[in-house]
Amino acid sequence: MGLVPYLGQVIANVNYRRPDYVSTNSSAASMDDLSQTESSGSAKSQGIPEALSFDRIINGGTCPPMTVREFMNYLEYIELAPENLQFFLWFRDYASRFEQSQSQSQSKSHNPFTTPPPTAQSEGPNPPPTDYKYESSNARSFDADDERPINLPVPVPVKSPITPEVGSVAPWEMDLEKDPSLTKVHSSVQASYRAIAHRTFTEAGLEIPPTNLPFRDEIDRIIAIYIASPAPRQLNLSFRLRHTFLIALTSTTDPSAFLPVVKSVESSLRFQAHPNFVRWSICNGNKPRQVFARGLGAFLIVAGLLYALLTTLSGMSRGWRAFAAFFWVLGISTLYAAWRGMCVVLHGLHHRHLRPWELWESEEEEICLEGVDHPSVPNSSSSPDEKQQDKADKKVKEDYPWVKKYEKRNIIRKIFDREVWVQEPALRQIQDVIFLQSLLFGVGVGGIATVVFLVVPGGGFF
CATH class of the missing domain: 1.10.132 (Topoisomerase I; Chain A, domain 4)
Structure with a gap:
């Protein structure tokens, strides 16, 4: 674009206003209030051009500092709540792999139920992702190219008491794509996943689902990490939504069973996390x-x-x-x-x-890979919001060495960083x-x- 047309666009948008900050409490709408949230979404999204929309960022249509990687870093280090985006990206990948495995099973046999698709413990590699078919009411369809930016790494993993040697996880969760040997699930770890998942179903008064369902091991891992109470990355779901979701998982592992949860997670990302991320990214100085x-x-x-x-x-x-x-x-x-x-x-x-974490990013990645076998064990018991925030701040300082390093920097050096x-x-x-x-x-x-x-x-x- 030439200089004159560009200046014309800048002058035409002279009344621009940054997105308003959306608090977590105002965005924690239940599924009953989701229609109201969607109706006000256009007002909340004012100040966000189409080029920086949620879909463009997720699909890899943006450049730094507005990519999925920066979005995840913002949720990880600023909001201290990356679980929604992690779960959302995992579901997109899971839906593609599930559809691919189903189509392969049908091509081998007229009866797709005689040979279940490979589970998370299968020795063979996962099939490549295909078109994303399982869209919610707030999302549009994604093509195969949309899956590429999702593999961007996050510098520091989210550690949990049940992930000492977690494998078979998405690269954006553990940043282990540099060392494929670290992505193997040990039998003891998978057994802990299964035990936590079974306990979750039992506490909800539901029958334990059969183990011959496709991707059952992977679903057990997701339940243990995102759904169980307490869980290291527990999603903020209402009791009714969580119970309905568990009921669906007792009989199927089809991605359609996840849609109510994905819809709630996507709503939080679109109307709270995304506007706040754009607002925060506009600031060019510390x-x-x-x-x-x-x-x-x-x-x-x-x-x-x-x-x-x-x-x-x-x-x-x-x-x-x-x-x-x-x-x-x-x-x-x-x-x-x-x-x-x-x-x-x-x-x-x-x-x-x-950003402070970008100053020591390469060093942090080395620490992540060295510390995979010995993660910290955060206390995931329920507590008031103030205590939970204090614990989160303390966890950040303990898990991320860059926090203490940045605090020790001279104020002049920070100003002219x-x-x-x-x-x-x-x-x-x-x-x-x-x-x-x-x-x-x-x-x-x-x-x-x-x-x-x-x-x-x-x-x-x-």
């Missing part, structure tokens, strides 16, 4: 840089005010007072942009600060619009203040 930018903007405003007062009270001509506009325009623009989470200096280069180019064009355009807004706001307010001081008679005191 917190120390934002505080520094606000302080710089306030300093320029005060400097302009002092200059205007001195020139007004002195015997200097009125023309000298106009130079105060230079300080006011720069100060107000810088302060406005910092209030939106942007640093105008970084934006001038279309750069952003590296390492930078990287913003590759996503849609995100750069949003930042250009915010920069234009800050510039116009600075010119408007600074111009009004300058006119006021110009019309005031001179004091002539010195």
Whole structure:
């Protein structure tokens, strides 16, 4: 796109507004309230262009820092709740593999039930994914290319007491695709999965499902990790939805049995996690840089005010007072942009600060692979929200060495930390619009203040 058409688009969107922050409580709507959530989804999604939509990010149609990997990192390190996206991505992969295995079984025999499809413990490799057919009411169909970005790794795995040597898991869950030997499920680990799944069915007053169902071992693992109570990555499901889901799993492992749960998870991702991720990604500087930018903007405003007062009270001509506009325009623009989470200096280069976990990403990945056999055991017992948040913060500091390393960095080094180019064009355009807004706001307010001081008679005191 040429410069003139691009500037036209930026000016046309000058009234742009960032997505509002959506709290977890406001997005935790039950399935009964899902229709109301969907009806308000358009309002919540204001400020999110089509190029940064949820579907585009999931399908790999975006560039850093708006890819699935960054989305997962945001949920992992900022929201401290990556389980919804992990489960959603697993289901897409599972639905494709299930359909492929069913079609292969039917091609071998007229009776597909005589030879069950391979389970998660099969020695042969999983068949390649095909078109994603099991779409919910909020999602559109995905083609085979959609599965590629899902294999992006997450730097730090989510550790749990039942995953000491977890294998047969998706790469986005454990980041073990570099070492295929680590993706094998040990019999003792699978036995623990099965025991937890059986206990979950028993506590719900349901019969234990037969073991000859396709992908039964993998479903046991999913129940143990996401559905059991307590579970290391337990999904936030209502009692009725969870019970209905378990009833369906007693007789089938077909992906259609997951649709109510997937619909709830997808709703939370679309209307809470995704808008918050876009809002957070617009900020191109870290917190120390934002505080520094606000302080710089306030300093320029005060400097302009002092200059205007001195020139007004002195015997200097009125023309000298106009130079105060230079300080006011720069100060107000810088302060406005910092209030939106942007640093105008970084934006001038279309750069952003590296996230704290990105600074030591390669080192963290080595720690992940070395510590697979000895994970931490978090306490997953139920507790109030405040205690749960404290435990989550403590777990982050214990599991992620970069937290302590970043806290020890000098404040000056944090302000002028390492930078990287913003590759996503849609995100750069949003930042250009915010920069234009800050510039116009600075010119408007600074111009009004300058006119006021110009019309005031001179004091002539010195």
